[in-house]
Structure formats: structure tokens, C-alpha cells
Amino acid sequence: MSSSASAQRWACANLKMKALRIVVAGLVIAALGGCASYAPPQAWEKQYLALPAMQFDADKLDAKNIQHVYFSKEGSAGGYGVGGGGCGCN
Amino acid sequence: MAATHEITVDADDAEQARDAVDAAIADVLRIEAKYSRYRDDSVTTAINRAAGLREVAIDAETAALLRYADHCHALSRGHFDITSGVLRRAWDFRSASPRVPDAAEVEALRALVGWEHVQWSGEAVRLELHGMEIDFGGIGKEYAADRAATILQERGIAHALVNLGGDLRAVGGQQGGAPWRIGIRHPRRPASAVVASVDVSDGAIATSGDAERYFEKDGRRYCHLLDACTGMPVSAWQAISVAAPLAVVAGSCSTIAMLLESEAAAFLESQAVAWLGVDANGTLHGTLAQ
Amino acid sequence: MAATRGPRPGALLAAALTLPGVVPQAVAQSVPDTGYIQFKYLDYRDWQPGARRMRVENPGLFVLKPLSESLVIEGSLVYDGMSGASPLYFNALSGASGEGVTDYRTAGDVRLTKYFDRFSIGVGVAYSHERDYISRAGSIEVRTWTADKNRTYAFGFAGSADRISADEGAVQGERKNVLDFLFGITQVLSPTSIVQSNITYSRGHGYFTDPYKLLDNRPDHRRILAWLTRYNEHFPSRDGTLQLAYRYIDDSFGADSNMLEVAWVQPLPHGWSVRPSLRYYTQKSAFFYFGPPVGSGLRPGEPYTADTRLSAFGAWTPGILVAKQLDDGWSVDLKLEYYEQRGSWRLGGDGSEGLLPFSARWIQVGVTKTF
Numbered sequence: 079m080s081s082s083a084s085a086q087r088w089a090c091a092n093l094k095m096k097a098l099r100i101v102v103a104g105l106v107i108a109a110l111g112g113c114a115s116y117a118p119p120q121a122w123e124k125q126y127l128a129l130p131a132m133q134f135d136a137d138k139l140d141a142k143n144i145q146h147v148y149f150s151k152e153g154s155a156g157g158y159g160v161g162g163g164g165c166g167c168n
Numbered sequence: 169m170a171a172t173h174e175i176t177v178d179a180d181d182a183e184q185a186r187d188a189v190d191a192a193i194a195d196v197l198r199i200e201a202k203y204s205r206y207r208d209d210s211v212t213t214a215i216n217r218a219a220g221l222r223e224v225a226i227d228a229e230t231a232a233l234l235r236y237a238d239h240c241h242a243l244s245r246g247h248f249d250i251t252s253g254v255l256r257r258a259w260d261f262r263s264a265s266p267r268v269p270d271a272a273e274v275e276a277l278r279a280l281v282g283w284e285h286v287q288w289s290g291e292a293v294r295l296e297l298h299g300m301e302i303d304f305g306g307i308g309k310e311y312a313a314d315r316a317a318t319i320l321q322e323r324g325i326a327h328a329l330v331n332l333g334g335d336l337r338a339v340g341g342q343q344g345g346a347p348w349r350i351g352i353r354h355p356r357r358p359a360s361a362v363v364a365s366v367d368v369s370d371g372a373i374a375t376s377g378d379a380e381r382y383f384e385k386d387g388r389r390y391c392h393l394l395d396a397c398t399g400m401p402v403s404a405w406q407a408i409s410v411a412a413p414l415a416v417v418a419g420s421c422s423t424i425a426m427l428l429e430s431e432a433a434a435f436l437e438s439q440a441v442a443w444l445g446v447d448a449n450g451t452l453h454g455t456l457a458q
Numbered sequence: 459m460a461a462t463r464g465p466r467p468g469a470l471l472a473a474a475l476t477l478p479g480v481v482p483q484a485v486a487q488s489v490p491d492t493g494y495i496q497f498k499y500l501d502y503r504d505w506q507p508g509a510r511r512m513r514v515e516n517p518g519l520f521v522l523k524p525l526s527e528s529l530v531i532e533g534s535l536v537y538d539g540m541s542g543a544s545p546l547y548f549n550a551l552s553g554a555s556g557e558g559v560t561d562y563r564t565a566g567d568v569r570l571t572k573y574f575d576r577f578s579i580g581v582g583v584a585y586s587h588e589r590d591y592i593s594r595a596g597s598i599e600v601r602t603w604t605a606d607k608n609r610t611y612a613f614g615f616a617g618s619a620d621r622i623s624a625d626e627g628a629v630q631g632e633r634k635n636v637l638d639f640l641f642g643i644t645q646v647l648s649p650t651s652i653v654q655s656n657i658t659y660s661r662g663h664g665y666f667t668d669p670y671k672l673l674d675n676r677p678d679h680r681r682i683l684a685w686l687t688r689y690n691e692h693f694p695s696r697d698g699t700l701q702l703a704y705r706y707i708d709d710s711f712g713a714d715s716n717m718l719e720v721a722w723v724q725p726l727p728h729g730w731s732v733r734p735s736l737r738y739y740t741q742k743s744a745f746f747y748f749g750p751p752v753g754s755g756l757r758p759g760e761p762y763t764a765d766t767r768l769s770a771f772g773a774w775t776p777g778i779l780v781a782k783q784l785d786d787g788w789s790v791d792l793k794l795e796y797y798e799q800r801g802s803w804r805l806g807g808d809g810s811e812g813l814l815p816f817s818a819r820w821i822q823v824g825v826t827k828t829f
Contacts, residue, residue, distance in 0.1 A: 153713030157686030161597025
């Protein structure tokens with residue numbers, strides 16, 4: 079593959095990815111806006127928020143295991159937290 | 169405390185419901201035992217026995233209740249006072265032939281009443297004067313009702329009604345969408361009449377009135393709600409019911425409102441709670457009055 | 459006892475909310491009432507068309523225990539037993555017949571968190587040990603929240619120091635040091651919905667190369683910026699919860715990625731619950747990744763890798779989790795997930811060519827006891 083052709087392909091892919099990123103971010107924000115109205119609850123209205131399914135870090139060991147699997151099989155990782163340390167599997 | 173205590177749960181899973189109710193009842197009994205002034209081994213008894221002598225170590229739960237009692241004392245401008253139980257020695261509502269005590273008796277006991285004589289912190293409490301007593305009776309039952317509701321919810325119950333002696337805490341309405349329908353008893357005809365009906369899905373209703381414990385002498389009713397400032401029973405209202413998000417708030421608001429007598433309406437308005445009051449003449453007042 | 463001013467609106471309600479247990483605990487802003495211990499066992503296998511490659515058996519233990527009303531300790535201990543070969547395709551293992559390696563990894567971490575009225579501080583250490591790789595890390599996380607507890611800000615900082623020595627002797631005493639920063643906001647949107655968005659920034663210096671690949675030479679520094687947004691919404695009418703996650707990664711290696719994950723938690727009668735899930739991941743290739751044949755594009759002194767993990771691909775993971783609540787605080791769960799990675803599945807096309815699809819499946823069983 080000649081270098082200018084591959085450079086062109088990189089440029090196209092970059093633009094596509096950028097556009098895609100913006101679309102997904104927009105979808106996420108729209109979903110947030112659409113799915114739920116912004117009405118932060120009072121302290122006595124939080125019974126549903128106490129459900130394990132509603133919490134982000136309810137099962138830490140599962141998260142640790144699964145994120146480790148993805149870390150060793152995919153190129154990039156992160157976003158969930160800090161301080162797990164490294165390993166030789168990537 | 170010979171009143172009806174009942175927990176109603178609407179759920180599909182009978183086993184899960186039973187487990188949840190068992191846990192809730194266990195906690196209600198725990199609180200009753202921990203703060204009952206009739207039990208030898210209760211926290212209340214330990215504190216009262218050390219009055220005028222030494223301080224007693226307390227845990228975080230007791231400290232939180234004392235802090236709440238402090239708020240009630242401040243918000244009621246001293247009329248609500250958990251040290252006012254000693255006045256019972258002059259006003260004996262259980263006696264077969266109760267009598268109105270004379271002024272000297274009441275004054276002597278009023279010397280032992282005063283939240284300002286309670287030294288408390290997050291770790292310990294001390295009653296300064298020998299003979300003083302504290303009593304969590306005005307707060308404990310409603311506190312237990314709120315905790316019971318929380319325990320039920322934490323165990324997956326989405327529709328429940330906790331009723332501890334007329335102090336109610338509702339969770340989620342009934343299954344299917346209808347709210348819990350609460351009837352407020354008429355203070356003078358409690359067995360037969362209802363002064364109002366209130367629909368509650370989430371929240372609490374508590375009633376404080378002169379019909380729980382009282383005696384009548386010479387055409388005048390003397391009830392168990394004693395004003396800490398005067399040592400005398402209050403009489404401006406027959407009953408006040410309050411609806412609030414928590415049972416402990418509904419209960420304290422209704423009791424404090426009864427004690428504030430003519431200032432009850434202003435107080436309840438400032439706490440932003442819905443209420444229904446039946447005054448001494450039987451006239452209805454308040455936001456829930458229909 | 460004289461009044462200097464009237465009572466504040468709702469003052470009694472605010473006071474009542476400080477009583478313990480009167481409302482259910484919502485977001486994690488105070489010490490849980492109970493601790494728990496959890497054992498999970500993960501069995502992982504992967505393969506490519508015509509060949510089985512790697513197997514990992516991964517038992518792990520996790521414990522969380524409140525030490526006081528404001529202090530919690532938690533920790534985990536995991537063991538990875540790996541056997542088989544890492545992704546082959548056109549790669550060759552150093553000195554390899556392609557038979558594979560057997561390796562193990564033990565890792566543990568401990569975290570202590572102290573809760574105050576409006577903020578918490580957590581301090582943690584982690585240690586991991588393999589035959590040829592040792593990692594030590596420390597972290598600190600500070601969370602602070604608004605008075606109504608509907609918004610939480612999280613700040614995290616971690617540092618890790620790794621040492622690498624490939625036991626063929628070719629690589630000795632290499633180091634990799636990484637600093638991680640996290641900033642996150644969690645916002646309760648309504649009584650039934652909550653969103654969290656985290657940005658993490660990772661700066662690493664040192665040895666990134668894979669010592670087991672014949673031809674592999676990676677840059678000595680890597681910066682990763684990850685932006686993860688998660689959203690949970692509960693539907694009381696169905697008793698179910700929707701979980702969404704989207705993550706974008708900008709990587710100095712060039713392996714930028716997008717990930718979207720969706721799951722639904724559905725409680726069933728008698729304490730059962732089921733959670734089907736689907737994850738899609740798409741990745742650009744690293745700027746120094748070159749496809750087959752091995753060695754094409756290799757220039758002396760320039761970074762190079764033929765490691766398929768840094769190629770451009772898309773991957774799907776359908777999965778299901780089944781759990782059952784038992785008596786006395788016991789519960790069990792079983793998770794089954796299938797993973798497939800293909801160059802042609804990359805979003806927008808342009809996936810790396812010449813690669814075999816890579817598949818994996820994992821089963822995780824877990825037992826939990828609260829105490």
C-alpha cells in the first residue's frame with residue numbers, strides 16, 4: 079500500500095470516527111434528556127436509587143474480573159476508576 | 169403501649185414479604201426494648217438511674233435521638249421537652265380515681281423538668297439533677313415506624329403500610345396504583361366516626377390528641393399532653409393530625425402543635441406540612457379539612 | 459426559652475433526616491450497615507478458527523467490612539491461572555512452537571475509606587505478581603457531595619510502578635510507571651434515574667513492549683484519555699432497571715475506541731433476577747500496527763507491533779447474568795458471556811485485514827454472604 083493512499087484512508091477514517099463520536103455523544107445526551115425529567119429527589123424519595131441495579135459499583139469483583147479480561151484482549155482501557163495496578167497481560 | 173401495631177405489605181412473593189416483615193418487626197421490638205422506661209435493662213432506665221450522679225455512655229443511635237429531641241425543644245420554644253415525664257408523678261392518668269394535683273405539687277416537679285439540665289454529646293449523656301427523667305416515648309414509636317418502612321424497602325417491598333398505634337408510614341401506595349386510604353378518627357367518637365379521609369402513597373400521618381389518656385373532672389378534660397413550661401395539660405385542641413414525608417416528623421409536628429395550643433396553625437404552616445385539627449369546640453381547621 | 463425568631467420551614471424534616479435508618483440509603487455517601495464477603499470463579503477460554511488457544515481459571519475473593527460508623531475497609535485477592543497461547547494469527551511466540559505458556563498471576567488490593575459529613579477519602583494499595591511482571595500501585599480518591607446528596611464529585615489519583623523481566627532472559631529489570639487521574643460527576647436526575655460521567659487520564663512511561671512477541675517495539679510513553687458515561691434508570695411499573703454505558707478513549711498509541719453497553723436487570727419471583735447484556739466495542743489500530751505479512755512496515759528504530767490487540771477491529775459481547783437471593787444474606791450468581799472480535803466489525807469499516815476472527819467465552823460463578 080502506497081503511503082499517500084494509506085494517509086488518505088487514515089484521514090477519511092479520522093473524519094468518519096469524529097462524526098460518529100459526535101453522533102453517539104449526542105444520542106447519549108438526548109437519551110438522558112428524553113428518558114428522565116430532571117427532578118432531583120428529596121431524601122425520602124430515594125428508595126429506588128438504593129437498589130443494587132441502580133448503583134454503579136455494586137459488584138466490584140465482577141467489574142475487576144471483566145475489565146481485566148477486556149484489558150488483556152483489547153487495545154485500550156480505562157474510565158471506571160484508578161488504582162488497580164498493572165499486569166503483564168497486555 | 170397497648171395499641172394496635174400492624175404492618176401491611178402488598179407483594180407477589182409471600183416468602184419475601186414474610187422475611188421483610190419479620191425483619192421490620194424485629195427492629196420495632198428492638199427499639200421498644202432499648203428505650204422502654206419500663207424495662208430494667210433499657211438505655212432510658214440506665215440514663216435515669218444515673219441522674220444527678222454520673223454520665224452514661226451512649227451509642228450513635230441514642231445520640232441522634234437526643235439531637236432530634238433538642239431540635240423539637242428548640243422549635244417548640246421549650247413546650248416540647250423529653251424531660252417532662254416526671255410530671256406524671258403528679259398527673260396519674262392510670263389511677264382508678266385520678267385527681268387534679270395542686271399547684272405546689274406541680275411546681276415541685278417542674279423544678280426537675282428542663283432540657284437545659286441535660287448535658288449531652290455524641291458519646292455520653294448526663295442528667296444534672298437527681299430525680300430527673302428522660303423519656304423517648306414521644307419520638308420512639310414514630311422513629312420505629314420510619315425504620316420499619318426503610319427495612320421493608322431494603323428487602324424489596326415496594327408497597328407497604330406500617331401502623332404503630334395510629335402513627336402510620338406508607339410506602340408506594342397499594343399495588344395497582346391506588347394510594348393507601350387513611351381515615352382520621354373523630355376525637356370524641358373514635359369508635360364510630362371519621363373526621364377526614366386522607367390518601368397517602370408515600371409519607372406518614374400521625375395524630376396527637378386528648379383522647380389517648382385522660383380523665384375528666386367537673387366537666388373538664390385533663391389529657392396526658394403536658395406542657396413543659398406550665399406543667400399543665402393542654403386544652404386548645406381535641407386532636408391534631410399531620411401528614412409529612414416521615415412518621416417522626418408527622419408525630420413531632422402533631423405533638424408540638426398540640427402543645428403550642430393557639431400558635432399551632434402558625435407552627436404547622438412554617439413546617440410546610442399538611443394538617444387537620446379539631447379544636448376544643450369540635451371545629452375543623454387545617455389544610456386537610458374538607 | 460424565649461423565641462428570637464420563628465422556626466425555619468422544614469427544619470424539623472431536615473433534623474429528622476439525620477436519624478439513622480429513617481430513609482433508605484441511596485448513593486454511596488455513607489458507610490453501609492453490613493459488610494459482605496464474595497467469592498467468584500471465572501473460567502475463560504478463547505480460540506480462533508481451527509485452534510484452541512488460551513484458558514484462564516480465575517478464582518477471586520472480595521471482602522467489604524464497616525469498621526466503624528465512618529470507616530470501611532475492602533479488599534480483594536485474585537489468582538489467574540493462564541495456560542495456552544496468546545493470540546497467534548501471524549504472530550510467533552519468542553522461541554515458539556506455538557504450544558503456549560503456563561503462567562499465573564496473584565493480585566491483591568486493599569482500600570480504606572473514611573466518611574465525613576460531606577466528603578469521603580479513600581486510600582488504597584494494590585500489588586500483583588506474575589512470573590515476569592510485578593506491579594505495585596497506590597491510590598487516593600476523594601468524593602464530595604452536595605447537601606441534598608444528589609450530586610457527587612469524585613477526584614482520584616493513582617500511581618503504579620511495574621517491573622518486567624521476561625524469563626527468557628532477553629528482558630531484565632524493565633520498568634513501567636503510570637500516573638492516573640480521575641475526575642467524575644454523579645448526578646441523580648430523578649427518583650428513578652442517575653447518571654455518572656468520568657474522565658480518566660493516564661500517563662505512562664517505560665516499557666510497553668510485549669517481550670513474548672518476536673517483533674515488537676512499542677513507544678516508551680503512552681497517554682490515554684478515557685471518557686465513560688453511565689446511566690441507570692429504574693422502571694417501577696416493570697420492576698426492571700435499564701443500564702447504559704458509553705465510553706470513548708483517545709490513545710496516544712492511536713488505538714482510539716468507542717464502546718457502548720446496554721443491559722436490563724429484571725427481578726423475577728422468589729428472589730431470582732436476570733440481566734441480559736450486550737456490549738459493542740470498536741477500535742482504531744495503533745499507529746505502529748502493521749498487518750500481515752509479519753515484518754512489513756518494520757523500520758529500524760521505529761515502533762512496530764503485529765499484536766492483533768492493537769489492530770483495528772470491532773467486537774461484540776452478548777451476555778446473561780442470573781442471580782438468586784437465598785436466606786440469611788446468602789446469594790449466588792452465574793454470568794455467561796460470549797465475545798467475538800473481527801476486523802470487519804469495526805464501525806465504519808477499515809478494520810485490519812488478514813486477521814482471523816477471535817472468539818472467547820467466559821463463565822463466572824459467584825457466592826456472596828452479607829454479615
